[in-house]
Amino acid sequence: MKSFDPRVNRIKPIEEKTEMNIGEAWEPYEVFHQKKRGDHHIHVGSVHAPNAAQALLFAKEQYGRRQNCVNMWVVRTADVTQFQYDDADIFETAIDKEYREAYGFKVRDKINAYKKQQTESK
Amino acid sequence: MYGNGYISPEETAKQKPDPLAGEDLQQLALFEERIARGEKIEPQDWMPKEYRRQLIRMIEQHAHSEVIGALPEGTWITRAPSMKRKLALIAKVQDEIGHAHLLYNAAETLGKSREAMINDLLSGKSKYSNVFNYPATTWADVTVIGFLIDGAAIVNQVINAKGSYGPYCRALERICYEESFHLKQGHDALVHLAVGTKEQRAMLQDALNRWYRPIIHFFGPSDKASVHGTLLMKWKVKMASNDDMRNQFLDQYVPKIRELGLDFPDPKLNKNAEGVWEFSDPNWDEFFATINGNGPCNAERLAVRRWAEEHGRWVRKALINPSQKQVLPLS
Numbered sequence: 001m002k003s004f005d006p007r008v009n010r011i012k013p014i015e016e017k018t019e020m021n022i023g024e025a026w027e028p029y030e031v032f033h034q035k036k037r038g039d040h041h042i043h044v045g046s047v048h049a050p051n052a053a054q055a056l057l058f059a060k061e062q063y064g065r066r067q068n069c070v071n072m073w074v075v076r077t078a079d080v081t082q083f084q085y086d087d088a089d090i091f092e093t094a095i096d097k098e099y100r101e102a103y104g105f106k107v108r109d110k111i112n113a114y115k116k117q118q119t120e121s122k
Numbered sequence: 123m124y125g126n127g128y129i130s131p132e133e134t135a136k137q138k139p140d141p142l143a144g145e146d147l148q149q150l151a152l153f154e155e156r157i158a159r160g161e162k163i164e165p166q167d168w169m170p171k172e173y174r175r176q177l178i179r180m181i182e183q184h185a186h187s188e189v190i191g192a193l194p195e196g197t198w199i200t201r202a203p204s205m206k207r208k209l210a211l212i213a214k215v216q217d218e219i220g221h222a223h224l225l226y227n228a229a230e231t232l233g234k235s236r237e238a239m240i241n242d243l244l245s246g247k248s249k250y251s252n253v254f255n256y257p258a259t260t261w262a263d264v265t266v267i268g269f270l271i272d273g274a275a276i277v278n279q280v281i282n283a284k285g286s287y288g289p290y291c292r293a294l295e296r297i298c299y300e301e302s303f304h305l306k307q308g309h310d311a312l313v314h315l316a317v318g319t320k321e322q323r324a325m326l327q328d329a330l331n332r333w334y335r336p337i338i339h340f341f342g343p344s345d346k347a348s349v350h351g352t353l354l355m356k357w358k359v360k361m362a363s364n365d366d367m368r369n370q371f372l373d374q375y376v377p378k379i380r381e382l383g384l385d386f387p388d389p390k391l392n393k394n395a396e397g398v399w400e401f402s403d404p405n406w407d408e409f410f411a412t413i414n415g416n417g418p419c420n421a422e423r424l425a426v427r428r429w430a431e432e433h434g435r436w437v438r439k440a441l442i443n444p445s446q447k448q449v450l451p452l453s
Contacts, residue, residue: 003422004257005197011429018244018428024438025236028227028451045292046227046451048236050441062220066300078447085166 255417268308286358
């Protein structure tokens with residue numbers, strides 16, 4: 001093998017089989033990125049790291065090298081608890097959820113009717 | 123940057139006559155309805171085995187292409203012709219490795235470990251984009267890679283970002299955003315040579331001559347007739363045929379080379395009356411020979427990768443946390 005790159009010519013090729021053992025790529029951490037003070041931290045992806053401090057360092061390189069960033073969180077993926085997508089129907093508690101929303105409560109018609117009634121009875 | 127979800131002849135041979143054999147038909151119907159509605163599939167969802175297998179193959183191949191793709195350009199960091207070009211090239215190469223990370227992650231959500239993927243790259247079992255088996259012998263090659271190979275990759279990635287698998291789409295969105303810088307810096311460096319001295323123009327034309335065929339090969343052989351493709355299109359694993367993507371690329375980029383008074387070395391390269399680009403036979407035998415290990419740089423690329431893995435091992439091992447858990451990334 002003769003490369004155009006002298007650095008490649010200087011390396012001693014590995015003759016035997018090269019393999020990564022399971023665990024050598026460490027474990028995943030989930031990364032949350034805060035763009036500016038006052039914003040929520042938003043999930044942007046994950047990194048592989050051997051510990052939380054190293055995960056922060058990788059997160060900075062991977063997700064903080066370009067856009068604005070004032071803070072980051074990393075959370076061990078193994079520690080995240082989540083619902084299953086198959087159970088998504090649990091979020092469909094009622095067909096009509098007006099009673100949970102601001103638009104579900106309208107008083108202006110009642111007030112106007114009351115005022116009209118008051119005026120008429122005078 | 124990336125090549126297409128190339129399906130090798132061995133892969134096609136491995137393909138079972140009925141890729142849906144043994145699947146739960148009720149689940150399959152729900153899965154297909156979800157995709158037809160334009161909803162994304164998430165890692166915890168039920169999916170057909172063939173969907174999982176094809177996605178792992180495709181995303182893994184994409185990730186390997188990012189890692190290997192950084193090598194021909196990385197060679198030029200120490201030889202970049204100015205500080206500005208050097209800074210841009212360092213940033214670009216770092217992005218490519220970052221993209222590999224995002225993609226390995228997306229593939230891992232489907233259940234294949236990162237270690238297994240790296241091992242398949244090192245053993246030569248997994249493929250990566252064919253263009254990276256060619257050498258970047260002059261600085262003009264770096265500008266052609268930055269503009270045209272990244273341009274081709276963006277065509278491919280923008281299309282695939284509309285696919286059905288959530289983690290892959292998310293990774294591609296971020297990748298496309300970063301690659302807009304790659305394209306711009308590549309175009310800037312290429313135009314700089316094109317409007318420069320006679321020698322610079324000659325160097326650039328020479329690079330265009332050498333890269334023309336690999337660029338035509340980039341999207342892979344025509345796959346319009348493939349039965350294999352139809353299922354993948356229905357599942358939104360593959361979003362456009364190789365020919366359609368190649369045509370879109372030529373439509374966008376040939377004029378950008380011709381406006382500089384330069385051209386590709388193919389007298390037949392022209393758009394016909396139907397708006398379809400025609401070109402000379404690009405010698406697909408060369409493409410197959412290269413992808414199967416016999417290109418000019420295959421051995422070198424893998425040798426460098428093996429060397430890096432072997433020499434980085436002591437660091438990875440020294441840091442291993444004995445209580446670490448083998449889990450899949452979330453998304």
